[in-house]
Amino acid sequence: MRVLLVEDERTLGDTLARGLRQQGWSVDLARHGLAGLSRAVEREHDVVLLDVVLPRLHGYEVLRELRRRGIATPVVMxxxxxxxxxxxxxxxxxxDDYVTKPFSFVLLLARIRAVVRRGPASLPAVLAAGDLTLDPGTHRVARAGVDVALTAREFALLEHLMRHRGQVLSKAQLLAEVWDPAAEPDPNTVEVYVRYLRTKVDLPFGVRSIETLRGVGYRLVDATVPTPVAAAG
Structure with a gap:
């Protein structure tokens, strides 16, 4: 079995690679997200072990890009x-699975065997809130059928809001989930990107789906583009 291991912690990565090879498996070891994505695209693997917080490209971005390209190799985060x-x-x-550090190596092996038995993953479902849609697999966003171009960070923020539709999310929560905490982003960054999103997915269509709850956070709600009223004949 060929395993792609994407792990930036050198000691952990080397230890895991050595243990997996002792199982008789072939291991490709990548130290950052871009290298992991490149290796996953260039050659076939039976399973990918993917760290979440990686330098150069976040683990979620690696996963999103793999699925966008139609690569359905089982992935264990x-x-x-x-x-x-x-x-x-x-x-x-x-x-396909999510293993929390620190973990038992025996348990990790069992999880790997389980996802490989299940076979390739299905691509993620399209998210919707009113007539706003977001496809994690193709990285496409549309409002009432009209495509909306977003940057990678805007897409990640909107996706998180849509996955928690109707829930109030604080700035601290959004920073922790959408941005890399190691980069120590400014809390005002969230406010800036919410404004960017509104100018792209709300204002041009005359709707308001991203709400601000002063002193609390932000919430995404269902909203649809108003239907023009036909003039009387």
Whole structure:
């Protein structure tokens, strides 16, 4: 079996690679997200072990790009984050399993065998809120059937809001989930990107789907483009 391991922690990566090779498996080891994505695209693997917080390209972005390209290789996410929302986000993006660090190597082997038995992953479902749609697989956003071009960060923020449609999310939550905490982003960054999103998915269509709750956070709600009223004949 060929395994692609994408892990930037050198000691952990080397230890895992050595243990997997002792199982008789072939292991490709990548130290950052871009290298992992490149190797996943260039050659076939039976399973990908993918760390979440990676330098140069976040693990979720690697996963999203793999699924966008139609690469359905089973992916097991490795992360120190053990929250239910973290695991749900990864699975919704198309991951096959989520293993929390620190973990038992025996358990990891069992998880790997299980996802390989299940076979390739299905591509993630299209998200919808009113007439706003977001396809994680193709990276396409549309309002009332009209395509909306977003940057990678805008897409990630909108996707997170849509996955938690109707829920109020604080700036701190959004920073922790959408941005890399190691980069220590300014809390005002969230406000800036929410404004960017509104100018693209709301204002041009005369709707208001991204709400601000002062002192609390942001919430995405269902909204549809108003239907013009026909003039009386």
């Amino acid at each position: 490795l992360s120190a984050k053990d929250g239910e929302l973290d695991q749900a986000d990864a699975l919704d993006l198309g991951a």
